[in-house]
Amino acid sequence: MTKIPKDQFDFLSYAAHQMQHPLGILRGYLDLFFKNPNESDKKVIEDELVRLSYLISQILKLSKVETESLKINFEKVEIISFLRNFFEKFSQIISTHNFVFNEPKEKNLVVSIDRNEMGEALQTLLENAIKYTPQNGTIKLSISSTTKNVIISILDNGPGIPKKIQKKIFDPFYRGSTNKPGSGLGLSIAKKTIELHGGKISVKSEEKKFTEFKFTIPRVLPKKKV
Ligand SMILES: Nc1ncnc2c1ncn2[C@@H]1O[C@H](COP(=O)(O)OP(=O)(O)OP(=O)(O)O)[C@@H](O)[C@H]1O
Numbered sequence: 001m002t003k004i005p006k007d008q009f010d011f012l013s014y015a016a017h018q019m020q021h022p023l024g025i026l027r028g029y030l031d032l033f034f035k036n037p038n039e040s041d042k043k044v045i046e047d048e049l050v051r052l053s054y055l056i057s058q059i060l061k062l063s064k065v066e067t068e069s070l071k072i073n074f075e076k077v078e079i080i081s082f083l084r085n086f087f088e089k090f091s092q093i094i095s096t097h098n099f100v101f102n103e104p105k106e107k108n109l110v111v112s113i114d115r116n117e118m119g120e121a122l123q124t125l126l127e128n129a130i131k132y133t134p135q136n137g138t139i140k141l142s143i144s145s146t147t148k149n150v151i152i153s154i155l156d157n158g159p160g161i162p163k164k165i166q167k168k169i170f171d172p173f174y175r176g177s178t179n180k181p182g183s184g185l186g187l188s189i190a191k192k193t194i195e196l197h198g199g200k201i202s203v204k205s206e207e208k209k210f211t212e213f214k215f216t217i218p219r220v221l222p223k224k225k226v
């Protein structure tokens with residue numbers, strides 16, 4: 001058997017520990033349910049199963065991106081229309097928040113991405129903005145560009161992230177103090193996915209004011225004519 005490095009053991013034991021929580025609840029409620037089948041215990045069991053399977057799929061996804069065994073199907077994509085379509089779908093489904101899309105000055109920005117993987121990273125950032133920003137808050141997606149990169153910003157006017165935890169939020173399993181459900185893996189997967197596309201992600205935030213995640217994707221520039 002290959003020797004597993006210590007940090008992988010740490011990850012493994014942390015992951016197992018996280019799974020114990022929903023499993024413990026499941027065990028307890030299954031006992032109750034078998035003694036006295038009822039709708040409310042059934043609902044708890046279903047919810048915990050969803051939570052556990054979400055957690056497992058996030059752990060598997062993180063291990064795929066971290067070991068770079070994820071197959072990325074790069075294709076050339078015009079990023080403004082890709083983001084516009086993506087953002088419109090989100091704003092059509094969710095009516096609790098205001099959505100603003102800021103087009104860049106420059107048109108026709110081409111990047112090389114895997115539509116599904118980049119879509120998932122984007123979804124993580126938008127879902128966080130929606131989850132942590134109270135109803136009627138505003139979520140703004142803006143695109144800008146430099147000669148080498150496209151820069152995508154997701155800004156919300158939610159509670160913000162305290163300075164001292166801003167560095168930790170990209171760590172696997174790290175969660176801020178929140179009563180919202182989650183695995184704490186979303187941002188670590190999104191960060192690695194963006195890095196696998198040659199980009200970088202950063203956060204700026206001020207408590208009770210705003211949170212802004214910004215990430216870059218390298219541009220595919222037209223070949224110079226000789
Ligand atoms: N837009 C945001 N506003 C305020 N806090 C945020 C925002 N986005 C992320 N956070 C903080 O960063 C932490 C890590 O985010 P991440 O997406 O990795 O995990 P999560 O949202 O807790 O769970 P899940 O991965 O299941 O979505 C969150 O727990 C929250 O404290």
Ligand SMILES: [Mg+2]
Nearest residue numbers: 128182186187
């Ligand atoms: Mg999240």
